[in-house]
Amino acid sequence: MTVVACLKWVDRRAGADPLTGEVRTDPRTSGASAADDAALEWALRFGEARGEPVVAVTAGAAAADAVLHGALAAGAASAVRAELAPDRPSAEVATALVAALRAVDVAPSLVLCGVWSLDRGSGSVPAFLAAELGCAQALGLVTLEVDDGPILAERRLDRGWRERVRVPQPAVCSVEAASARLRRASLPGVLRGAASAVTVVRTDRPGPPLGPAVLRPYRPRARELPAPAAATARERILALTGVLTDRDPPQTLVLDPPAAADALLAKLEVWGYR
Numbered sequence: 001m002t003v004v005a006c007l008k009w010v011d012r013r014a015g016a017d018p019l020t021g022e023v024r025t026d027p028r029t030s031g032a033s034a035a036d037d038a039a040l041e042w043a044l045r046f047g048e049a050r051g052e053p054v055v056a057v058t059a060g061a062a063a064a065d066a067v068l069h070g071a072l073a074a075g076a077a078s079a080v081r082a083e084l085a086p087d088r089p090s091a092e093v094a095t096a097l098v099a100a101l102r103a104v105d106v107a108p109s110l111v112l113c114g115v116w117s118l119d120r121g122s123g124s125v126p127a128f129l130a131a132e133l134g135c136a137q138a139l140g141l142v143t144l145e146v147d148d149g150p151i152l153a154e155r156r157l158d159r160g161w162r163e164r165v166r167v168p169q170p171a172v173c174s175v176e177a178a179s180a181r182l183r184r185a186s187l188p189g190v191l192r193g194a195a196s197a198v199t200v201v202r203t204d205r206p207g208p209p210l211g212p213a214v215l216r217p218y219r220p221r222a223r224e225l226p227a228p229a230a231a232t233a234r235e236r237i238l239a240l241t242g243v244l245t246d247r248d249p250p251q252t253l254v255l256d257p258p259a260a261a262d263a264l265l266a267k268l269e270v271w272g273y274r
Contacts, residue, residue: 001050001107001108001109001170002052002053002054002055002106002107002109003043003046003047003050003052003053003054003055003109003110003111004043004055004056004057004101004106004108004110004111004112005036005039005040005042005043005044005054005055005056005071005076005111005112005113006036006039006057006058006097006111006112006113006114006125006126006129007036007039007040007056007058007068007071007114008033008058008060008064008067008114008117008119009031009032009058009060009063009064009066009067010030010031010032010117010118011025011029011030011119012029012030012031012118013029027066030063030066031066031070032067032070033114033118033177034114034177035114035115035117035174035175035176035177036067036113036114036117037114037177037181037182038114038175038177038178038180038181038182039112039113039114039174039175040056040071040074040076040112040182041074041180041181041182041183042144042146042173042179042180043056043076043110044074044075044076045146045180046110046146047075047077049146049147049148050109050148052109053077053078054071054075054076054077055076055078055080055101055104055106055108056068056071056072056076056078056079056080057079057080057081057082057100057101058080058081058097059081059084059088059093059096059097059100060081060082060084060086061083061084061085061086064081065079065081065198068198069193069196069198070185070193071193072193072196073185073189073190073192073194074182074183074185074189074193075185075189078104078196078199079196079198080100080101080103080104080198080199080200080201081100081198081199081200081201082096082097082099082100083200083201083202084096090120090122090124090125090128091128093125093128094125094128094129094131094132095128095132097125097129097132098129098132098133099201100201103201104201108133108170109169109170110151110169110170110171111129111133111135111170111171111172111173112173112174112175113125113129113172113173113174113175114174114175114177115139115140115141115176115177116174123139123140123174126172126173126174127139127172129172130171130172133170135170135171135172136167136168136169136170136171136172137171137172137173138151138153138155138165138167138171138172138173138174139155139173139174140155140156140174140176141153141154141155141173141174141175141176142154142155142156142175142176142179144173144175150166150167150168150169151166151167151169151173152164152165152166153165153167153173156176223272228240
């Protein structure tokens with residue numbers, strides 16, 4: 001059996017174009033998030049306690065090999081990358097990760113993930129992984145007990161409460177960033193990690209093309225109005241068009257800004273917008 005650490009290569013200081021909303025990433029500021037580092041540290045602890053190898057796995061392009069080399073430097077036995085476009089949804093990411101593990105004959109007894117990633121933050125990949133593997137899941141953990149038996153863990157609840165859970169194995173667990181701090185890799189480990197090869201598994205399937213973002217002005221939702229209670233169709237049309245309704249004549253007001261704002265708010269309230 002094997003302990004698996006799932007990592008994701010993300011830009012930790014990504015920027016967004018203020019006009020188009022396009023996210024810009026820089027390889028110089030990219031790497032694993034603090035939550036993924038904590039997941040790797042827990043995987044290394046469980047691997048040492050159980051005498052099981054630790055496999056680091058990620059899904060992404062070739063640039064994602066950087067986080068795998070870092071995991072190898074910290075003590076992972078091997079690294080696998082599923083070739084996948086960075087814009088794929090969480091369900092496809094989980095499918096690619098499981099396919100990559102099965103391609104290298106890895107049967108995980110425990111899978112550790114960060115509670116969420118920095119780019120999307122949905123936290124849904126661990127749940128999809130558990131569904132793909134058909135195993136138990138425990139998400140959002142703040143601490144775990146490392147031993148050979150069932151996994152005992154704690155997770156945060158509302159109002160400061162904590163919940164202790166006993167997780168059967170195999171299982172997928174996601175941990176918060178503050179649950180552990182990744183150990184510092186030694187110099188021999190860094191050299192060994194940089195020289196180690198990463199196994200690449202081709203699992204990328206072309207998805208639907210993503211079109212450019214369309215920017216439109218904000219349009220408020222239409223108000224729901226009751227149907228007119230007129231008897232005939234002509235009367236209903238007259239009621240809908242408002243031709244028989246008394247209307248205020250147009251006005252031209254010359255006011256200072258505070259008084260003009262009060263007048264606009266009062267008119268909006270009369271029209272039913274407040």
